[in-house]
Amino acid sequence: MGATDFALGKQTKEQKKLSIISFSGDFDKLVATFTLATGAAAVGYEVNIFFTFWGLDAIKKKQGRAFVGKGFLPKLFGIFMGGLKSAPVSRLNFGGLSPKIFRYLMRRKNVATLEELVDAAKVLGINLYACEMAMHILGLQKNDFIHEVKDVLGVATFLEISEGGRTLFI
Protein backbone atom coordinates (compact mmCIF):
# COMPACT_ATOMS: atom_id res chain seq x y z
CA MET A 1 0.00 0.00 0.00
CA GLY A 2 1.52 3.30 -1.07
CA ALA A 3 1.44 6.47 0.92
CA THR A 4 -1.04 8.05 -1.44
CA ASP A 5 -3.34 5.04 -1.16
CA PHE A 6 -3.54 5.42 2.57
CA ALA A 7 -7.18 5.98 3.35
CA LEU A 8 -7.48 8.24 6.33
CA GLY A 9 -10.53 8.66 8.48
CA LYS A 10 -12.38 11.94 8.30
CA GLN A 11 -9.91 14.65 9.15
CA THR A 12 -10.78 17.54 11.34
CA LYS A 13 -10.70 20.89 9.54
CA GLU A 14 -7.60 21.95 11.40
CA GLN A 15 -5.35 18.90 11.30
CA LYS A 16 -2.67 18.79 13.97
CA LYS A 17 0.86 18.87 12.67
CA LEU A 18 4.25 17.63 13.87
CA SER A 19 7.47 18.47 12.07
CA ILE A 20 10.76 16.88 13.10
CA ILE A 21 14.22 17.98 12.09
CA SER A 22 16.20 14.74 12.09
CA PHE A 23 19.79 15.90 12.46
CA SER A 24 21.35 12.95 14.26
CA GLY A 25 22.01 9.68 12.48
CA ASP A 26 22.32 7.92 15.84
CA PHE A 27 20.31 4.72 16.22
CA ASP A 28 18.64 5.73 19.49
CA LYS A 29 17.72 9.21 18.25
CA LEU A 30 16.33 7.76 15.03
CA VAL A 31 14.21 5.39 17.12
CA ALA A 32 12.90 8.43 19.02
CA THR A 33 12.26 10.29 15.76
CA PHE A 34 10.33 7.47 14.12
CA THR A 35 8.47 6.52 17.30
CA LEU A 36 7.16 10.06 17.68
CA ALA A 37 6.49 10.37 13.97
CA THR A 38 4.55 7.13 13.54
CA GLY A 39 2.66 7.57 16.81
CA ALA A 40 1.61 11.07 15.80
CA ALA A 41 0.62 10.00 12.28
CA ALA A 42 -1.42 7.11 13.68
CA VAL A 43 -3.45 9.44 15.90
CA GLY A 44 -4.18 11.76 13.00
CA TYR A 45 -1.34 14.26 12.84
CA GLU A 46 0.19 15.44 9.61
CA VAL A 47 3.86 14.52 10.09
CA ASN A 48 6.89 15.94 8.31
CA ILE A 49 10.48 14.79 8.85
CA PHE A 50 13.27 16.95 7.52
CA PHE A 51 16.52 14.96 7.35
CA THR A 52 19.75 16.90 7.48
CA PHE A 53 23.44 16.07 7.99
CA TRP A 54 23.85 12.72 9.76
CA GLY A 55 20.10 12.25 9.67
CA LEU A 56 20.32 11.70 5.91
CA ASP A 57 21.81 8.25 6.63
CA ALA A 58 18.35 7.09 7.69
CA ILE A 59 16.84 7.57 4.24
CA LYS A 60 19.66 6.27 2.05
CA LYS A 61 18.76 3.44 -0.32
CA LYS A 62 21.94 1.62 0.66
CA GLN A 63 21.46 0.85 4.33
CA GLY A 64 24.95 -0.45 5.01
CA ARG A 65 28.37 1.13 4.44
CA ALA A 66 28.74 2.03 0.78
CA PHE A 67 30.51 4.48 -1.50
CA VAL A 68 27.50 6.76 -1.79
CA GLY A 69 28.03 10.34 -3.00
CA LYS A 70 29.67 12.18 -5.83
CA GLY A 71 33.43 12.79 -5.52
CA PHE A 72 36.26 11.24 -3.53
CA LEU A 73 35.65 12.86 -0.12
CA PRO A 74 31.85 12.39 -0.15
CA LYS A 75 32.36 8.73 -1.10
CA LEU A 76 34.80 8.33 1.79
CA PHE A 77 32.27 9.95 4.12
CA GLY A 78 29.64 7.61 2.69
CA ILE A 79 31.66 4.61 3.82
CA PHE A 80 32.25 5.98 7.32
CA MET A 81 28.68 7.20 7.79
CA GLY A 82 26.87 4.21 6.34
CA GLY A 83 23.08 3.99 6.43
CA LEU A 84 20.26 2.84 8.65
CA LYS A 85 21.79 -0.59 9.34
CA SER A 86 25.11 0.86 10.49
CA ALA A 87 23.73 3.69 12.68
CA PRO A 88 25.67 3.86 15.97
CA VAL A 89 24.03 4.56 19.34
CA SER A 90 24.82 7.97 20.83
CA ARG A 91 26.38 6.52 24.00
CA LEU A 92 28.26 3.28 24.72
CA ASN A 93 28.36 2.21 21.09
CA PHE A 94 31.14 -0.35 21.73
CA GLY A 95 32.30 -0.33 18.13
CA GLY A 96 28.85 -1.06 16.74
CA LEU A 97 27.95 -3.86 19.16
CA SER A 98 25.32 -1.85 21.06
CA PRO A 99 22.91 -1.32 18.12
CA LYS A 100 22.94 -5.10 17.58
CA ILE A 101 22.13 -5.63 21.27
CA PHE A 102 19.36 -3.01 21.10
CA ARG A 103 17.83 -4.67 18.02
CA TYR A 104 17.94 -8.03 19.80
CA LEU A 105 16.29 -6.60 22.94
CA MET A 106 13.64 -4.78 20.95
CA ARG A 107 12.68 -7.95 19.08
CA ARG A 108 12.73 -10.01 22.28
CA LYS A 109 10.53 -7.51 24.13
CA ASN A 110 8.18 -7.13 21.18
CA VAL A 111 8.99 -3.45 20.67
CA ALA A 112 9.08 -2.19 17.09
CA THR A 113 12.63 -2.16 15.69
CA LEU A 114 13.99 0.87 13.85
CA GLU A 115 13.40 -0.83 10.49
CA GLU A 116 9.77 -1.62 11.42
CA LEU A 117 9.22 1.98 12.48
CA VAL A 118 10.63 3.26 9.18
CA ASP A 119 8.36 0.86 7.27
CA ALA A 120 5.37 2.05 9.32
CA ALA A 121 6.30 5.67 8.53
CA LYS A 122 6.16 4.86 4.82
CA VAL A 123 2.78 3.11 5.10
CA LEU A 124 1.34 5.95 7.18
CA GLY A 125 2.29 8.45 4.50
CA ILE A 126 4.62 10.52 6.66
CA ASN A 127 6.24 13.25 4.58
CA LEU A 128 9.99 12.66 4.31
CA TYR A 129 12.18 15.53 3.13
CA ALA A 130 15.92 15.83 2.53
CA CYS A 131 18.00 18.94 3.22
CA GLU A 132 19.37 20.43 0.02
CA MET A 133 22.39 22.06 1.66
CA ALA A 134 23.58 18.92 3.50
CA MET A 135 23.08 16.88 0.33
CA HIS A 136 25.25 19.34 -1.55
CA ILE A 137 28.09 19.06 1.01
CA LEU A 138 27.93 15.27 1.05
CA GLY A 139 27.62 14.94 -2.72
CA LEU A 140 24.28 13.16 -2.42
CA GLN A 141 21.52 13.11 -5.04
CA LYS A 142 17.80 12.55 -4.54
CA ASN A 143 18.13 9.13 -6.20
CA ASP A 144 20.57 8.07 -3.45
CA PHE A 145 17.54 8.06 -1.14
CA ILE A 146 14.53 5.76 -0.81
CA HIS A 147 11.76 6.67 -3.23
CA GLU A 148 9.42 7.69 -0.37
CA VAL A 149 11.48 10.88 0.06
CA LYS A 150 8.98 13.40 -1.18
CA ASP A 151 11.21 16.34 -1.93
CA VAL A 152 14.51 18.14 -1.40
CA LEU A 153 14.03 21.31 0.62
CA GLY A 154 15.76 24.39 1.97
CA VAL A 155 15.06 26.21 5.23
CA ALA A 156 12.42 28.56 3.82
CA THR A 157 10.24 25.75 2.47
CA PHE A 158 10.63 23.72 5.65
CA LEU A 159 9.50 26.71 7.73
CA GLU A 160 6.52 27.12 5.45
CA ILE A 161 5.59 23.42 5.73
CA SER A 162 6.02 23.31 9.51
CA GLU A 163 4.14 26.53 10.20
CA GLY A 164 1.20 26.18 12.56
CA GLY A 165 2.38 22.93 14.10
CA ARG A 166 4.93 21.68 16.61
CA THR A 167 8.57 21.35 15.61
CA LEU A 168 11.20 19.14 17.23
CA PHE A 169 14.94 18.93 16.65
CA ILE A 170 16.36 15.45 17.24
Place this chain on the structure above:
Amino acid sequence: MSTFKLDITREHCPMTFVKTKIQLSKLNTGDVLEVLLSEGEPLENVPKSASEQGYKVLEVSHVDGSVHKVLIQK
Protein backbone atom coordinates in the same frame (compact mmCIF):
# COMPACT_ATOMS: atom_id res chain seq x y z
CA MET B 1 -20.62 -4.75 6.39
CA SER B 2 -17.97 -7.06 7.84
CA THR B 3 -16.25 -7.37 11.19
CA PHE B 4 -12.47 -7.71 11.42
CA LYS B 5 -10.33 -8.54 14.44
CA LEU B 6 -7.08 -7.08 15.68
CA ASP B 7 -5.17 -8.13 18.79
CA ILE B 8 -2.73 -5.49 20.04
CA THR B 9 -2.43 -6.78 23.60
CA ARG B 10 1.23 -7.70 23.03
CA GLU B 11 2.11 -4.50 21.20
CA HIS B 12 3.77 -1.44 22.66
CA CYS B 13 3.66 2.25 21.78
CA PRO B 14 3.56 3.40 19.01
CA MET B 15 2.60 0.12 17.28
CA THR B 16 -0.67 -0.09 19.23
CA PHE B 17 -1.87 3.03 17.40
CA VAL B 18 -0.03 2.28 14.17
CA LYS B 19 -1.49 -1.21 13.71
CA THR B 20 -4.99 0.02 14.55
CA LYS B 21 -4.70 2.89 12.10
CA ILE B 22 -3.32 0.70 9.30
CA GLN B 23 -6.03 -1.93 9.85
CA LEU B 24 -8.76 0.72 9.86
CA SER B 25 -7.43 2.13 6.61
CA LYS B 26 -7.97 -1.23 4.90
CA LEU B 27 -11.67 -1.40 5.83
CA ASN B 28 -14.61 -0.25 3.79
CA THR B 29 -17.02 2.31 5.15
CA GLY B 30 -19.40 0.61 7.56
CA ASP B 31 -17.00 -2.23 8.43
CA VAL B 32 -16.26 -2.82 12.09
CA LEU B 33 -12.87 -3.50 13.68
CA GLU B 34 -12.81 -5.41 16.94
CA VAL B 35 -9.64 -4.44 18.78
CA LEU B 36 -8.36 -6.39 21.78
CA LEU B 37 -6.09 -4.15 23.83
CA SER B 38 -4.57 -3.77 27.27
CA GLU B 39 -5.55 -1.23 29.88
CA GLY B 40 -3.45 1.89 30.36
CA GLU B 41 -2.22 3.89 27.38
CA PRO B 42 -3.87 1.74 24.64
CA LEU B 43 -7.27 1.61 26.37
CA GLU B 44 -7.20 5.32 27.15
CA ASN B 45 -6.04 6.54 23.77
CA VAL B 46 -6.88 4.09 20.96
CA PRO B 47 -10.67 4.69 21.18
CA LYS B 48 -10.09 8.41 21.75
CA SER B 49 -7.86 8.87 18.71
CA ALA B 50 -10.19 6.75 16.53
CA SER B 51 -13.09 8.95 17.56
CA GLU B 52 -11.08 12.13 16.91
CA GLN B 53 -10.32 10.90 13.40
CA GLY B 54 -13.96 10.45 12.56
CA TYR B 55 -14.40 6.74 13.24
CA LYS B 56 -17.33 5.61 15.39
CA VAL B 57 -16.50 3.86 18.66
CA LEU B 58 -19.43 1.48 19.15
CA GLU B 59 -18.36 -0.29 22.31
CA VAL B 60 -15.64 -0.48 24.94
CA SER B 61 -15.92 -3.53 27.19
CA HIS B 62 -13.85 -5.53 29.64
CA VAL B 63 -12.86 -9.02 28.48
CA ASP B 64 -10.54 -10.60 31.02
CA GLY B 65 -7.83 -9.41 33.40
CA SER B 66 -6.30 -6.32 31.83
CA VAL B 67 -7.70 -7.07 28.36
CA HIS B 68 -10.46 -4.92 26.89
CA LYS B 69 -12.39 -4.97 23.64
CA VAL B 70 -13.11 -1.92 21.53
CA LEU B 71 -15.44 -1.96 18.53
CA ILE B 72 -14.65 0.74 15.97
CA GLN B 73 -16.75 1.35 12.88
CA LYS B 74 -15.35 3.03 9.80
